[in-house]
Each structure stands twice: as C-alpha cells, then as structure tokens.
Ligand SMILES: Nc1ncnc2c1ncn2[C@@H]1O[C@H](COP(=O)(O)OP(=O)(O)OP(=O)(O)O)[C@@H](O)[C@H]1O
C-alpha cells in the first residue's frame with residue numbers, strides 16, 4: 160500500500176481565541192518497501208503525523224490517501240477495518256487488555272482479523288525469542304516494565320504479518336542491547352519487504368533506516384537518504 164499525505168495541516172483549538180498548529184502543510188509519500196524515520200524533538204508533531212497517516216486523526220486541512228482511497232471520503236468503519244488488516248502499530252504508550260495474559264494480548268490482532276492462532280504458532284515463538292520476551296508471555300501486562308511493554312507491543316504489532324509497521328518511539332525505555340535488537344529486527348523485516356515508519360528521538364535509527372525526515376514545529380525541515 161502507498162500512503163500519501165497531501166498538504167496536511169492540523170490545528171488544535173486550545174482556548175476560544177487560541178489555536179495550536181501541530182502540522183503545517185506536510186507532504187509525505189510512503190511507498191511499499193520504504194523504511195523511513197521521522198526524527199524531531201518533543202512536541203514537533205511526530206505522533207500527530209503518524210496518527211494522521213493511520214487515519215486515527217482527521218486533519219484540519221489536506222488529505223491522506225491509502226492507494227486510491229481518500230480518507231476524507233472514507234467512513235471511520237472502513238478506515239478501521241483496513242487499518243486492522245494492513246497496519247501493525249506500536250503506540251508511544253502501549254495499551255493492553257489488562258485481564259489477558261501477555262500471550263493473549265499478542266495474539267489479539269489474529270482474533271480481530273479472523274486468522275487462526277494455530278497457524279501463527281511458530282511465528283509467535285520466533286517473534287518472542289527474537290524480542291527476548293518468551294519468559295514474559297504468561298505474565299499480565301501490569302507485571303511488565305516499560306521496556307518490556309514496548310517489546311510486547313512490537314510483537315503484537317507484527318503477529319498478523321501487516322504490510323506496514325508504524326512505530327512511535329519503539330526504542331524508548333529500552334536499554335542499549337534491546338535497542339540494538341530492535342534495529343536489527345526492523346532491518347531484517349524491511350529486507351523481507353515490510354514497509355516501516357518510525358517516529359523517534361533516537362538518532363541511531365538513521366544508521367538503519369533508508370530515509371530520514373527531520374521534523375520541527377510541525378514542518379518537515381530535512382531529508383536524507385541512505386543506502
Ligand atoms: N489533543 C491535542 N490537543 C491540543 N494540542 C495537542 C494535542 N495533541 C498534540 N497536541 C500538540 O501538538 C504538538 C505536537 O504533538 P505531538 O504529540 O505530535 O509531538 P511529538 O513530536 O510526538 O512529541 P514527543 O516526542 O514528545 O512524543 C504539541 O505541541 C502538542 O502539545
């Protein structure tokens with residue numbers, strides 16, 4: 160799937176007379192097989208941009224296209240059905256179903272997409288080993304550390320083999336070794352054809368991704384291409 164952000168402006172009304180512009184006329188194309196990172200300081204608009212691209216947030220101006228589908232003309236139901244199927248999402252703050260085990264949380268996207276859990280048993284095991292969370296699967300979400308929550312949410316985002324992985328600060332709260340593991344996992348998945356979009360403060364992603372965009376005050380201010 161190709162994602163196109165066309166002239167996206169997002170304004171928030173803060174008070175009666177004051178608005179805050181969180182994205183300013185942003186244009187961005189995300190093509191199949193891309194691996195791009197959005198790097199910018201806190202408050203620069205990274206999460207707003209990702210949520211807009213995911214159809215979770217409606218822009219004030221501009222439009223988002225998923226292939227030929229204009230999100231401004233699509234219903235919320237249509238958008239969420241497609242989002243569940245095509246995207247894997249790592250939110251900045253992972254949300255889990257608290258009374259399900261970690262394993263059951265990870266396989267939830269399979270149930271939602273009508274994919275037999277059994278058919279993914281081997282992939283589940285591989286993902287948990289690669290992310291080093293296999294010892295955590297019988298725990299409950301409240302028993303996890305911040306870094307462990309991040310890794311579990313990465314497993315959950317990947318289990319249904321999405322076309323596109325959108326990850327908001329995937330290495331926040333992670334120690335150096337775990338962060339390295341994430342870079343390598345993402346790089347391998349991209350080489351296997353997964354499209355990846357990462358929003359991060361972590362400049363080390365520049366070493367692994369193919370294209371990096373700098374974002375500042377809601378505007379894309381720079382672009383570099385690697386490899
Ligand atoms: N619901 C909202 N209402 C009002 N302002 C908002 C809302 N969501 C975001 N903003 C503002 O939009 C700007 C961009 O926020 P955003 O969360 O996209 O930044 P970010 O780059 O993801 O930051 P961080 O690195 O801290 O996650 C910020 O100034 C923020 O305060």
Ligand SMILES: [Mg+2]
Pocket residue numbers: 205206207251327
């Ligand atoms: Mg953010």
